[in-house]
Amino acid sequence: MPDDPKINAANLPAIRDHSRLWRQNRYVYPVVSRRAYGVSIGVNVNPSKACTFNCVYCQVNRRVKGPAEPVDLGVLIRELNEMLEWAASGDIWSDPHFAEVPSELRRIHDIAFSGDGEPTVHRNFADLVQIAADVRRHHRLDRAWLVVISNASRFHTQSFRRTVPILRANNGIVWAKLDAGSAALFNRINRTTTSFKRILENIEWLTREMAVIIQTCLFRLDGTGPDDTEIELYIARLRRMLDLGGWIAGVQLYSIARSPAESNVAWLPDAELTTIATRIRDALPELNVEVYGGADVPPQESGGTTREQRN
Numbered sequence: 001m002p003d004d005p006k007i008n009a010a011n012l013p014a015i016r017d018h019s020r021l022w023r024q025n026r027y028v029y030p031v032v033s034r035r036a037y038g039v040s041i042g043v044n045v046n047p048s049k050a051c052t053f054n055c056v057y058c059q060v061n062r063r064v065k066g067p068a069e070p071v072d073l074g075v076l077i078r079e080l081n082e083m084l085e086w087a088a089s090g091d092i093w094s095d096p097h098f099a100e101v102p103s104e105l106r107r108i109h110d111i112a113f114s115g116d117g118e119p120t121v122h123r124n125f126a127d128l129v130q131i132a133a134d135v136r137r138h139h140r141l142d143r144a145w146l147v148v149i150s151n152a153s154r155f156h157t158q159s160f161r162r163t164v165p166i167l168r169a170n171n172g173i174v175w176a177k178l179d180a181g182s183a184a185l186f187n188r189i190n191r192t193t194t195s196f197k198r199i200l201e202n203i204e205w206l207t208r209e210m211a212v213i214i215q216t217c218l219f220r221l222d223g224t225g226p227d228d229t230e231i232e233l234y235i236a237r238l239r240r241m242l243d244l245g246g247w248i249a250g251v252q253l254y255s256i257a258r259s260p261a262e263s264n265v266a267w268l269p270d271a272e273l274t275t276i277a278t279r280i281r282d283a284l285p286e287l288n289v290e291v292y293g294g295a296d297v298p299p300q301e302s303g304g305t306t307r308e309q310r311n
């Protein structure tokens with residue numbers, strides 16, 4: 001589909017630039033996202049790089065420590081207001097960084113909590129989401145999604161559960177990480193003290209509360225991609241969520257986009273991602289399964305401070 005703007009836009013600098021740093025800003029940054037099909041206003045509330053996982057493919061450079069201080073709510077409000085005003089006014093397209101973005105992608109698709117760690121680690125996470133919701137309303141961005149990109153490790157906490165009604169009232173959606181079908185592979189990939197059982201229960205619970213997109217990173221670990229048994233187990237996890245009445249708004253499969261710190265991790269070619277997607281669709285035809293491949297180009301060298309592939 002050569003006319004697909006998602007594909008044509010893939011090589012634009014604004015899309016290939018995954019940086020969470022934007023000029024003088026501490027928390028808020030804009031990205032043009034193929035996956036969002038428009039502009040995503042990112043909110044990185046984890047300059048400290050705090051995370052409950054230590055994924056083998058993580059691209060956050062934790063050798064360099066970030067500032068471990070609470071989020072400055074005043075700065076967050078100011079940066080969000082300035083960014084949304086700039087984007088909503090259209091002035092953003094005059095900036096050389098975004099000047100080549102095609103008209104099809106010139107819209108604010110979402111405000112997304114996605115940064116250099118797990119956003120839900122903050123005890124006042126609901127307050128942070130409420131701020132984003134208020135600013136979104138103030139700028140009348142009724143169609144923009146309010147997105148939380150999370151590893152699902154803290155959905156059971158009171159601080160996260162206070163967030164759910166705010167998301168539901170503000171076109172909210174959660175992108176939850178599920179990288180494995182078995183506890184064994186989960187432990188090898190995500191390297192966390194949180195149990196796989198807890199992650200599954202958390203996602204099962206949240207899908208019964210609100211729309212959730214399952215985000216799955218597939219890659220070769222020690223030279224091997226996920227085998228048949230692993231994919232069957234993964235499908236069984238999704239099937240159980242649906243059987244329990246869960247709302248899975250989509251499944252996103254992707255591979256690593258840049259070279260991770262761990263040398264035993266290698267990207268999975270698009271053809272293999274597509275084959276796995278077909279298996280999931282055959283087993284669960286009610287699910288919308290999308291593949292975000294790398295257009296069969298080798299991953300870029302890591303720039304350091306980035307996390308989930310949002311493009």
Ligand code: SF4
Nearest residue numbers: 051053054055058117
């Ligand atoms: S990839 Fe995301 S969840 Fe995994 S360690 Fe990095 S920031 Fe944490």
